[in-house]
Amino acid sequence: MLLILALIAIASGLFFMNLNYMYWKKRGVPGPEPTFFVGNILDNFLVKKSLADLYGEIYRKFQDARLVGIFKAGTPTLVLRDPELIKDITVKSFQNFRDNELYLDKSVDPLSGRNPFFSKGDDWKSTRVLLTPGFTSGKIKWIYPLLEEVSKNFVKYIEKQPETTNIKELCMRFTLNNVGTCAFGLDAKCFEENNPEFKQIADKYFSPVGFKNVKLLLISIIPALAKIISIKFTPKDVEVKLTNIITQTLKYREDNNIIRNDFLHIIHQLMKSHKDFTEVDATAHAAGFFGDGYETSSIAMHFFLYELAANPETQIKLREEVNKAFEENNNTLPYEEIQKMAYLDAAFSEALRLHPPLGSLNKMCTKNYTYVPKSDEIIKKSFVIEEGTPVILPLYALHRDPKYFDDPDSFKPERFLDGKKDTVKYAFLPFGEGPRACLGQRFGSLQVKIGVAYVIKNFEIFVNKKTTLPIKYDPMYFLTLPREPLWIDFKKIR
Template identity: 30%
Template sequence: MMMLLLCLAVLVIVVVVYLQKAHSTFKEKGIKYLKTIPILTDLCSMLMPSEHIGETIKSLYNSYPEERFVGKYDFLKESVVIRDIELLKKITIKDFEHFVDHSSPGPDDSLFGRSLFFLKGHEWKDMRTSLSPAFTSSKIRQMVPFMMEVGEQMILSLKKKLKNSGGDYIDVECKDLTTRFANDVIASCAFGLKVDSHADEDNEFYKMGKAVSSFKFSQILFFILLSSLPFVSKLIAVDVVPKPAQDFLRRLVLNAMKEREQKNIFRPDMIHLLMEAKKGKLSHEEVKTNDDAAGFATVEESTVGRKQLTRVWKDHDLVSQAFLFFAAGFESVSSSMSFLLYELALNPDVQERLAQEIRDHDAKNGGKFDFSSIQSFKYMDMVISELLRRWPPFVILDRQCTKDYNLGKPNPDSEKDYILREGADILVPVYGIHLNPEYFPNPENFDPERFSDENKHNIKPFTYMPFGNGPRNCLGSRFALCEMKVITYQLIRHKVLSPCEKTSIPAKLTPDQFNLRLEGGHWLRFRLRD
């Protein structure tokens, strides 16, 4: 018994020493870092999160204003949080080849692992080249009518609920509303399906979308653990996407492609574009930048996506891209839209000015709304640009170092440069940068005037990045902006939004979700607009 206790004590000492050593790199190199208890802090955050991950990274970002970068441990993995804007520019543009990849947990051959977001190196470049032409303005332009049809379904449903209420208002959980809108947009624009999730609340497409995209904070930390311990991920074959959802999506995509080929069916949606990409037939059109933009936040495609490629892709690869459209469109865009409605309700002057712009547009165009309308709404674009600053869809961006990289000195007083080793991660604290008063005065205020013609030139490059920076930016920025502008047009045209008793004021983020979400839900009051 004594020998067993002695062995146990020795084991504990060895583990403690090992963990202390594993968490000593930043201290030894003179880098400021977020101090934690090895493993224990991460487990507590996984089981009992006390704040949103965006707030955690923002706090770290704000704690060391003199540092160019700071350190963070996730279990046993080291990450470096970039603070210096010039360094961020180098990493995402000039020295991009050192940071081509995202860190990817789970099996590399899964739907998640084969999606554009997690593909690595040359495979990512080839897939980006294949898909990039699918997201130009000429392709998105053809999808706006489908978005409008979905918006009309939503308005019809809201009018029915208002009529059945017997009063002059209804209280609406807006995250549910925007998720159903986003679900139906993806069903129509990506898969050629007509789905009405407002009337048929438990349709299969919606249920699968929820299963695919509902990632809790604890799940994210679990996958961080797997990426921190690669040998564990090889032993435990964990896939992010539930198997029923995988099977549903695979059947949906492959059957649609087969039917269209057999019957020579053409519909300008993502299934058609994937079929073209599979054959290597998609190519970029020559357009002027202004003609290709869906708003200030639109990100431009780099030379990576504009190259010519004739590579033929396997069906599994195409299904993986469909999965990415499904998940990103379902969750990220719907979260942004729910915060947009929240800010409009809390800022009635902004809402009224937007309503007047919509009235002026309708009077001039006879109620017609298309891609050209999206480009013509100046104030709407200011509002959405500010929304994406205040509540960015990606609170953190990550990159994995693919070959050793000299980050330079962490601060002006440091004596040595810090060499980031291959396999280490960098984190870009988007939420912290967007709420930095040095770049955006009174950052907590919702102020669309930041993006007026008179003011937007004052925004420092690389401090505004709702869709990322560099060649690995978000491919779907035009699609997302169009979708947000369609729902804004439809709702503000017909409804007046205001807070209700259940509205979260002031805004407080729920800690157990990776995406931004308000505690208590996104409840607002809807009335008919005169």
């Protein structure tokens, strides 16, 4: 009897899933035909393609549509193709799409669950209000000397390495040293030791291998599983170690009346001024730098250096700007000077366009939204985007659309010079847009720029033949990471 009931339940579930695949057709929304059970994400489910590549294929297939209806397994999902619509959803109608799709419960994961990226509703808003003052241009300038010191030591470290280097590993050491000194008030020792304790913590936190990432992948494919599977992104031993570091450092500073110009001091001030801001909150927001300041920044930086190595004319032009800045400032690079370096900014923007650390931004409809089609589009009638519908902003596809970027697969920093960046604002979204844009983008961008400036001043760089081309992205990782390492040759400039 139980077997019969189970078979009936399975058959009913399969029937209603199949019936659900008519969801977008009933609303007149174009989209690819789904495959039973997996919807339109079969190749990602089979670990053949990254979601960035998969959304890119869908994006290019429906060039006459402003939005495309797909299915993540049985979940109706929208892929946006139009910058004007993206502007509406991220800014004008933000309250209808307030949350990101991926949510971590802070009762399950006390650290990552407090990260604004993974928070929702009022939790996100209150956290954002608390943290925003710590990321102003004034506060970033405050910690700039720390980044400058790490950059100088970075050059010395590269000088001691083999000529051919795994550039991601190199950039990870640089950004992790910055996170250590700026967010945790410690020396991460990534230039002195091969495998220091802080690097071990970071590696475990972000390792692309393990059940944690399988869970993340499954939930990105089948959002409904989030209600069943509880995700703890932060391993327990990492949580304990980071908490101990923060607790001990804050106690030492308090006992010895030490004030240091870093983010930990800002967090400490929050603890003093807000009674409900605990040591758990302090640890959580310092740990948030692993995302903004360590992993995503190292990905962006290593792609930036790769593109400079692959495009020697651009590298030479950037070196001229960098050398001029150093020469005019007694062989230093002040904060104000790096802000004026137009070609450095343009080249970094171009690297972010080609290789955004997040291949897509996944939003969630939090309040019913009526979509009204334009008179000339293929959708002919209005329909309601229902609360709970995932909405995908396919950054990788948008960034390589020839409609917005001429010769989109080529590295051309000039396209971002002379204020041109603003003309494609909602087609160029490496940090997101609107109230939920990346809070740490100033810090992340600054550390990449100063690190690259010091490298280009001191070294000529070339792509080594060990690098596998064309670059293909890892389908098992939630960020835009190459399947195979990128290898760069460094030649010291005498």
